Amino acid sequence: MAQINAYLTFAGKCREAMTFYRECLGGELEFIVIEDSPMAGHFPAELQKSILHSSLAKGNLILLATDMTGPDGMVKGNNVSLSVTCDSEAEMNDYFSALSAGGKVTYPLEDFFAGRMGSLVDKFGMYWSVYYDKKSGQ
Template sequence: MKEFNAYLNFSGNCRQAMEFYAKCLDADVQIMPFSQGPMEVTPETKDMVLHSRLSKGDQVIMASDCPPGTPMTVGNNVSICINCESRDEVDKFFGSLGEKGNVILPVQDMFWGAYFGMLTDQFGINWMLNFETPKAS
């Protein structure tokens, strides 16, 4: 395992929160709106945050707005994201953490160039397993 970090979910105000955190922590922030993703967007959702990454040195917090139709409630607004070293490690952790849990998104290749899956474990904790596919040089 390379690292793990928190992933926060917001209800439409992710950009404001992450820009605030970046200012407070003197950190860098990258923001990708829904309009840059593969799904169709409406005028109301195009500027919502699909993914953001706040970083300072080796420390990272990631966040997004909940997709339309997915209500954000306390309890589902934080996930633990594990950045794995291989596809096999993603599969191993996904299988073991998912025992008696619920799959949110089956492990699959994603549009941002990662092998990724999401689940809620038997204790109600949300997990994201991610392996960044090496870029061809």
Template sequence: MKIHAYLIFDGQCEAAFNYYTECLGGSLELMRFGDSPEAGNVPQQYHNQVMHACLTVGDQLLMASDNMPGMPYEGIKGCSISLQVDNVPEAERLYKALSAGGTVQMELQQTFWATRFAMFTDRFGVSWMINCDVDAQMG
């Protein structure tokens, strides 16, 4: 079994996942509501929104979609995407890129459990944590 996060956006899925692909690398696959066999049952104004996005980084997946047409959107709440990195420069790079334009709850810093740790919400409303237990470059 593998456990993967699935995020729901309110029309920003494509922009968010294009940005996450820039920051995290990997490959991105998108399917739009208008490309679905059920496109005839989806209002025209939703055809360009993302029905399913999958960012593959190594053997890890981050998936998402835009909100289903006609459903109320309540935002992404109560969870964080946690990135476990193995060196401080990578933690710093990811923190700078992903937190840009967002809201920082805890700056990237040393803690009693990690060489570096940060918590923030990105400009798309997704909560992130970056954790670097021990800097592998330092031995």
């Protein structure tokens, strides 16, 4: 079953913020730093220490975060987005197509080191990421 989670953007404060949330909520905290990821070669030197992806998990509570901003930088409204983790690539394609209708695709669906993903702003101005992990089937 697909799942929707909040995805927070901190533009350089991800580690600090997610550590704080772990202190408040408990759970297991994981970070993927750009320089330690297969995506390292796609980013400039000044971003190599930035958090590409972070997750805080405690049971059904899952909070996701990053230091990465979109092409417009940090603007009101894009610091929180919704992330849909799909059960299949077909489901991901369907959701992406439906959510982007009348909106704007910010990153088209493409292979990503951990799976396949894309981002968009829907016709109501809401930011979305749609993701499918080919290895785990989610």
